[in-house]
Amino acid sequence: MDRPDDEKKNRLFQSSAPIDRFFYSLETGGMFRSCTRCSQSLMAGDEKSGSYLIYKIYGVNDLSAEFAICHECVEEAMGMLSEESRQSLQRFFEERSIMDYLFSRMSACMTSGFQLSEAIDSCFVCSSSLQRPGTCHTVVSKCSGTTMDCMPYPMSLCDKCEEDLNQRLSQKTRDEWDRFFESLFIDPRPGAANAPPFKSPPIFV
Ligand SMILES: [Zn+2]
Ligand SMILES: [Zn+2]
Secondary structure: OOOHHHHHHHHHOOOEEEOOHHHOOOOOOOOOOEOOOOOOEOOOOOOOOOEEEEEEEEOOOOEEEEEEEEHHHHHHHHHOOOHHHHHHHHHHHHHOOHHHHHHHHHHHHHHHOOOHHHHHOEEOOOOOEOOOOOOOEEEEEEEEOOEEEOOOOOEEEEHHHHHHHHHOOOHHHHHHHHHHHHOOOOOOOOOOOOOOOOOOOOOOO
């Protein structure tokens, strides 16, 4: 039987949690159950083969897009990046002390347990605080079945940092990435006349 101390330790080193309602689909009010791109079920997966990413893209006024992408589709998207693009991305994050960010998240997590707001209310690259609505940014979480990872996802990236990051990548890479994600919206969305134009997620998975 676990002693209370062990229990406390286990809680503080929590690596996953039930998916927070924040990452539920606004459209259905429930969890994302299938990949928005290929329709594969997201509910049967184990940690290795079944992880998936949930994106929430915020415009100035509101949530402008949300979707969930299965492991295979993420792999396919990443496969489009050239070696040069991968190195550029790696350099971008090294230059911005992402490890410092991760250490501070980790120590906050060990002190007070996992807090979603600490993970997503500021940009993980520049630390600026994000308003919802108010600031254009993207929030990403990594999930398996009905649980979500607590480290390093979920995380948020502000539009300014996304722009900086995009500057590092070739136009060809950015065009391919946009085309890949545009395919998520083949049919006109409900209320599409007033919907903001579709925007691809940032390239940082
Ligand atoms: Zn898929
Ligand atoms: Zn930023």
